Each structure stands twice: as C-alpha cells, then as structure tokens.
Amino acid sequence: xxxxxxxxxxxxxxxxxxxxxDLNVPAKDGEVTDATRIERVAPTIAELSDKGAKVxxxxxxGRPKGEPNAEYSLAPIAKATSTVLGxxxxxxxxxxxxxxxxxxxxMKDGDVLLLExxxxxxxxxxxxxxxxxxxxxxxxxxxxxAFSAAHRAHASTEGLxxxxxxxxxxxxxxxxxxxEKGLGKPVKPVVAIVGGAKVSTKIDLLTNLVKKVxxxxxxxxxxxxxxxxxxxxxxxxxxxxDLAPTAKQIMIEAASAGCAIVLPSDAxxxxxxxxxxxxxxxxxxxxxxxxxxxxxxxxxxxxxxxxIGRAATLVWNGxxxxxxxxxxxxxxxxxxxxxxxxxxxxxLVSVAGGGDTVAALNHAGVADDFTYxxxxxxxxxxxxxxxxxxxxxxxxx
Numbered sequence: 001x002x003x004x005x006x007x008x009x010x011x012x013x014x015x016x017x018x019x020x021x022d023l024n025v026p027a028k029d030g031e032v033t034d035a036t037r038i039e040r041v042a043p044t045i046a047e048l049s050d051k052g053a054k055v056x057x058x059x060x061x062g063r064p065k066g067e068p069n070a071e072y073s074l075a076p077i078a079k080a081t082s083t084v085l086g087x088x089x090x091x092x093x094x095x096x097x098x099x100x101x102x103x104x105x106x107m108k109d110g111d112v113l114l115l116e117x118x119x120x121x122x123x124x125x126x127x128x129x130x131x132x133x134x135x136x137x138x139x140x141x142x143x144x145x146a147f148s149a150a151h152r153a154h155a156s157t158e159g160l161x162x163x164x165x166x167x168x169x170x171x172x173x174x175x176x177x178x179x180e181k182g183l184g185k186p187v188k189p190v191v192a193i194v195g196g197a198k199v200s201t202k203i204d205l206l207t208n209l210v211k212k213v214x215x216x217x218x219x220x221x222x223x224x225x226x227x228x229x230x231x232x233x234x235x236x237x238x239x240x241x242d243l244a245p246t247a248k249q250i251m252i253e254a255a256s257a258g259c260a261i262v263l264p265s266d267a268x269x270x271x272x273x274x275x276x277x278x279x280x281x282x283x284x285x286x287x288x289x290x291x292x293x294x295x296x297x298x299x300x301x302x303x304x305x306x307x308i309g310r311a312a313t314l315v316w317n318g319x320x321x322x323x324x325x326x327x328x329x330x331x332x333x334x335x336x337x338x339x340x341x342x343x344x345x346x347x348l349v350s351v352a353g354g355g356d357t358v359a360a361l362n363h364a365g366v367a368d369d370f371t372y373x374x375x376x377x378x379x380x381x382x383x384x385x386x387x388x389x390x391x392x393x394x395x396x397x
Contacts, residue, residue: 004176004395005167007044010141013052014109018139019044019169020156022146022376023059023077023114032080036375037148042084044145044169045112049087052109056138057081058095058118058156060149066122078114089114096121096134104138118156125154132159145169147176148376150391151383161394168395176392178372179383182315182351183212191311193304193335195220195318196356199243203250205317208386210254210261215307217262219296219320219331226251226263232285235269237293262307266297268321268328275325295321295328304331305338308348314339316352317384319360333364340369353380 010017021041026033048055062072075091082089088111092103095115103113115138118124123131132155136142142164144150149157150172160166168176183190190213194202199222209216218226221238228239229247254261263284269291270279281297282288296304308314316339323329342348352361353374361367374380379389 004173005165006173007047007143007167007170010143010165010167012048012141015053015140016056016104016107016138017048017053017141017143018056018058018135018160018164019048019143020058020146020149020160021045021169022148023057023074023081024061024148025077025080027076030076032077035080035084038077038081038084040171040375041145041169044143044171045081045085047170048143049085049110049112054104054107054109055112056104056107057089057112057114058135059114059146060119060124060154060156061117062119064117064119066119066125068116068120072117072119074114074117081112081114085112087112092116094120096131096138100138118154123155125152127153127155127159129159131155132163135160136163139164142166143169144391144395145171146391147172147374148379150376150389151379151387153390157391158394161391166395172395174372175374175376178351178374181349181371182313183384186313187349188313189214189311190313190315191215191217191307193217193219193314193316193318193320195222195320195332196354197221197238199225199240199247202318202381203246204385204387205381206250207253208384209315210250210259211257212386213259213315215260215262215311216254217304217307219264219304220318222318223264223296224293226261227284230263233287233289234284234293235287235289235291237287237291260307262303264293264296264300265303266299267293268295268297268330270294270328273322273325276327279327296331298331301331301334304335308335308339308342311342311348314342314348314350315384316350317354317357317381319356323356323360323363329360329363332360336361336364336366340364340366343371344369353377353384
C-alpha cells in the first residue's frame with residue numbers, strides 16, 4: 001500500500017512487537033457480549049505470532065479518566081481474545097513499569113500478552129513524551145491495527161509511531177485501502193448516501209462530499225432540513241429550521257461543484273413515532289400539518305437505486321429513515337439490498353461506515369456483501385470529512 005509500511009515490510013521474528021488494537025468491546029458482568037472488534041484484529045495478531053514475534057497488545061477500555069479502575073480492567077478481555085485466537089493470551093496488570101517488563105521478559109517467541117488499559121495513565125490521552133518513552137521501552141517495533149482510534153493523537157495511537165519503526169496492521173491496511181477506493185482515488189462516478197437525524201452533526205461531512213462526489217443522496221431527518229430550506233412544509237417532522245441557511249449554502253456549493261443533490265420526492269408519514277404506527281405515502285409537498293416523515297417513499301427509493309446503478313463507487317453513512325422500527329426501515333433495506341447486488345455483480349465498489357449504518361446493513365442482511373464496512377465510528381466520519389487522522393499520518397513512510 002503506497003505511503004505506509006505494512007507487515008510485509010517488517011522483520012518480526014524474535015522481536016518484541018507492540019500492537020495497538022481496539023478491544024473497546026461491549027461487556028457485561030466481566031463477559032464480552034460482542035467479539036467483533038477482537039475478530040477484526042485476530043489476523044494481525046495470529047500472523048505476528050506465527051512469524052515468531054513476541055506480540056504485546058496495547059488497548060484502551062472505556063473512560064477511566066487517567067486512573068486505575070477495576071471496572072475498566074482489560075483482564076476479562078484477555079480471556080475473550082484467547083478464545084477468538086485459539087491460543088493463550090497472558091495478561092499484565094500494567095502497561096508500563098516493572099509489571100509490564102517482567103511479563104514481557106517471560107515471553108517466548110510467538111507468545112501473546114495483553115497489557116492493562118493504557119488509559120489508566122494520564123499520559124495516554126495527553127500523548128505525554130515520558131509516557132510514550134515508558135511504553136516504547138517494552139518494544140522493538142510498533143504496529144497500529146486500531147483505525148477506530150486513529151483520529152486521536154494519543155501516546156499509544158500516535159506517539160509510539162514517532163519513536164519506534166511503525167507499520168500498519170492488516171486491519172488498518174484493509175481499512176486504508178478501502179477508504180482510498182472510496183474517496184481517495186475512487187473510480188467515478190461516485191455517489192454518497194448520507195442519512196441520520198441532524199444536519200448539525202454532519203456539516204463538515206456534507207461540505208467535503210459535495211466537492212468530491214457526483215451525486216449526494218440525503219436521507220433521514222437531515223433531509224427534512226434541506227426540504228424546509230427549499231420552502232417545503234415538513235409538518236411535525238424532525239427538522240433543524242435554524243440550519244436552513246446552512247442547507248442552502250451546501251446546495252449552492254454542490255451546484256457550483258457539479259454535484260447533484262438528491263432529496264426525497266415522496267415520504268412515509270405517520271402521526272406518531274412507534275412501531276407499526278398507521279402511515280401513508282405522500283409527496284413531500286403534501287405532508288400533513290400533524291404528520292412526521294419517518295422514511296423516504298418508494299419513488300425516492302427508485303431514484304436512489306437509479307443513482308446507485310449509475311455509480312462505480314458508493315460511500316454510505318447513515319440510514320434513510322427510522323430503520324430501527326418497522327415499517328420505517330423499508331427504504332434503507334431496499335437501497336442496501338440493491339447496492340449489495342450491484343457489488344456482488346462486480347459493478348460497484350461500496351464502502352460504508354458509522355454505527356447506525358453498520359446496524360442498518362446488518363438489519364438488511366447485506367453487510368458481508370459490501371466491499372468494505374468500517375466499524376470505526378468517529379475515525380470513519382473524520383476521514384469522510386476530509387480531515388487528517390493523527391494515527392494514520394504517523395504511519396506515513
């Protein structure tokens with residue numbers, strides 16, 4: 001991968017390799033309830049172990065505010081990581097100092113060790129040089145496999161890459177290669193779907209995308225703000241009326257950049273927000289005064305699928321409607337299935353990310369059919385906004 005050193009460039013046999021991973025997994029009563037993030041980094045850990053490295057895992061868990069806190073210990077995560085890898089994972093009760101040093105000294109080539117939560121030290125989030133130095137003392141090489149934490153300039157995500165030979169792990173490599181196909185050097189035409197509740201959380205994203213894509217499909221609650229800015233009465237729908245000038249400005253910038261803005265032409269409307277509420281499909285200029293837009297309508301889905309059908313590259317962040325409750329998931333599911341079919345047919349490169357987006361694609365049963373689905377929330381969003389990610393920049397050759 002151009003611009004970054006990967007594991008293909010590293011000689012790891014017999015070396016102490018510090019590997020930054022994302023093990024910030026959901027857990028209850030000391031048991032991991034979703035091991036997806038562990039499964040994502042398992043290939044990097046296994047490859048390093050098979051090549052004879054001493055694999056030393058660095059991770060954060062929760063927000064312990066720079067102090068040791070048993071509630072945020074990574075000890076239970078070591079057990080879950082061992083289960084996923086199918087081999088023992090040792091645990092050290094600190095990530096620096098004697099506790100870490102003695103656990104590392106006991107390692108044989110191929111062993112895997114998880115160090116305690118890096119955020120038990122204030123120096124982690126401050127990227128403190130002394131803390132970086134203390135971490136670096138434990139390793140000969142550094143591998144970053146935590147794209148989801150790459151937007152933070154912390155000691156274990158950015159600082160270590162400045163003081164040790166640094167490489168991208170396989171998950172980080174796959175993420176960066178997928179993102180390059182998505183917006184870095186995409187095959188055109190490029191279509192972006194952006195949904196979600198509020199324009200206010202995605203102003204930077206929309207402003208960046210209109211300069212980079214051929215068409216921008218806007219769905220979810222945020223589409224109501226754009227419709228209102230255009231003079232459409234959206235009834236009782238979720239709408240940020242105060243952001244109408246911002247929406248207008250984004251539409252002006254899109255027009256000057258040659259980017260088509262695709263807004264709903266029809267909508268699924270209900271008088272209450274609950275599962276299986278009585279609903280009707282109406283044109284967007286015929287929303288009842290007491291009605292709420294909870295999904296885009298079938299004509300809009302046809303238009304969206306038309307744009308997906310024309311696209312060579314699709315980037316998706318955010319659902320088209322209130323997909324969590326039926327029947328207001330219909331548009332998101334229909335568009336997701338069409339994009340998945342285009343991808344499977346080899347006609348489309350599809351890159352999606354963001355928590356709600358991953359949940360929506362899983363709900364539609366098509367997450368595995370997209371070219372790449374990023375589980376990195378904040379980092380994925382900042383990348384889509386065109387921002388440099390400190391943890392990625394630090395890996396540059």
